[in-house]
Amino acid sequence: MDRERGPGVPRRKALTAIAAGSAVCALAGAGLSAAGSEGPARSASGDQARTLPGPDVGPPDREAVATVLANRAAAVRDRDRAAFMATVAAAPAGYRQAQAAMFDNLLKLPLDGWRERFERVVSTTGSAVLVQVTLGYRLRGHDADPLRRNRHLAFAPRSGTWVITGAGAERGLPDDAEIWDGGPLTAVRGRTGLVIGDGPALAEIARRLDEAVPAVARITGAAAVRGWRGRVVALVPGTDARAGALAGGDRDLGGIAALATVAPTAGGPGADRVVIAPGTFGRLNDLGRDVVLTHELTHVATGGARDGRTPIWLIEGFADYVGYHGMPVSVPSAARELRREVAAGRLPAGLPGRTAFDAAASGRLSQSYQEAWLACRMIADRYGEASLVRLYRAAGRRSEAAALREVLGLTPARFTAEWRDYLRRELR
Structure with a gap:
């Protein structure tokens, strides 16, 4: 797993009762799909900055560029729009407008300690110099x-100083995606969460997250990461494509409704985010939305999105166990796709591995989640919920085999045999 920005732990590809709806939501088999779904730049003197074509430029004065970045950061911290825009050239107009929209979005966020730091000159092309910046x-x-984000800014000399004329994306160096780079933002604060994005569902998502926190905290208990305070940040961009970008690497979410990701920080394990794909999430019904958000909140509580040791079936199965706990949905309904396979005599030989949860590569994504969920449900049914939590903790410290022996007294082979028998009986 990429520790700089984890690819995320997806909350299931939304399954539907018909194959054509699999891009809508991987939850319809559980009855979780909604019905029918398918100002001008100013120089230091206050005069409008002039845009001059200028000759080819050499390396910039590092101190001058650092000063521009410091002024820009101070403008964000001081909420001074005029000072911020004074760092941006008057042309091209489109970039200037995008920077103004970005600043307006930043005003809506509870930002603390905004800094922009010169890292290195990437290239010099024409009349601009492309600089890598750490935000x-x-x-x-x-x-x-503090989160650490890579950005690229083009600088050019104007009227005796340096100003920003563009970004790296237009020169083949895209920045780390941020929620404020899209359309106009709204930030909704719940009791425990901060939901940032675009669209009508933000307040609803904040309410559902508030309601999910007590249930997640009660079950995860000792499995929760140290320092988790029942807090969560959810990002809801305007499109599913933007959600894929926020998830890292412009991922094709393949119908995934939401996923937990980890953004790199200057220290510590990283910052958890829940990214919601608005199109897919919007096609879930009330029950589906509750299950999805509770599942993702479980990943945040347990550090699932940054966990490179615990078996993936246990990470995903435990999140589903918490998500479904107490919900009015039967096992045959929630595991409809897997039930069809079992009924046809196709019983899985073993627990799903990491590639089984890759939305792009797996042809059985829904069944993989169902297999993992039923493995955790079996543990809770036969050995107790406390044993399931203990196994989750133990598997993060030692091998899967050692954790199974320590907590359940089973070898991996015996555990797999019990799980396959459980599938036969629950899905008959």
Whole structure:
């Protein structure tokens, strides 16, 4: 798993009762799908900055560029729009407008400690110099350590100083995606969460997350990561494609409704985020939305999105166990796709591995989640919920085989045999 920005732990590809709906939501088999779904730049003197074509430029004065970045960061911290826009050239107009929209979005966020730091000159082309910048910031009340984000800015000399004329994306160097780079933002604060994004569902998502926190805290208990305070940040961009970008690497979410990701920080384990794909999430019904958000909140509580040791079937199965706990949905309904396979005599030989949860590569994504969920449900049914939590903790410290022996007194082979027998009886 990429520790700089984890690819995320997806909350299931939304399954539907018909194959054509699998891109809508991987939850319809459980009855979780909604019905029918398918100002001008100013120089230091206050005069409008002039845009001059200028000759080819050499390396910039590092101190001058650092000063521009410091002024820009101070403008964000001081909420001074005029000072921020004074760092941006008057042309091209489209980039200037995008920077103005970005600043307006930043005003809506509880930012703390905004910093922009010159790292290196990437290239010099024409009349501009492309510079790599490290951005650092925290969301007050949620992030313990500043996030570290890579950005690329083009600088050019104008009227005796340096100004920003563009970004790296137009030169083949895209920045780390951020929620404020899209359309106009709204930030909704719940009791425990901060939901940032675009669209009508933000307040609803904040309410559902508030309701999920007590249930997640009760079950995860000792499995929760140290320092988790029942807080969560959810990002809801305007499109599923933007959600894929926020998830890292412009991922094709393949119908995934939501996933937990980890953004790199200056220190500590990283900052958890829940990214919601608005199109897919919007096609879930009330029950489906509750299950999805509770599942993702479980990943946040247990550090599942940054866990490279615990078996993936246990990470995903435990999150589903918490998500489905107490919900009015039967096992045959929730595991409809797997039930069809078992009824046809195709019983899985073993527990699903990491590739089985890859939305792009797996042809059985829904069944993989169902297999993992039923493995955890079996543990809770036969050995007790406390044993399931103990196994989750133990598997994060030692091998899967050692954890199974320590907590359940079973070898991996015996555990797999019990699980396959459980599938036969629950899905008959």
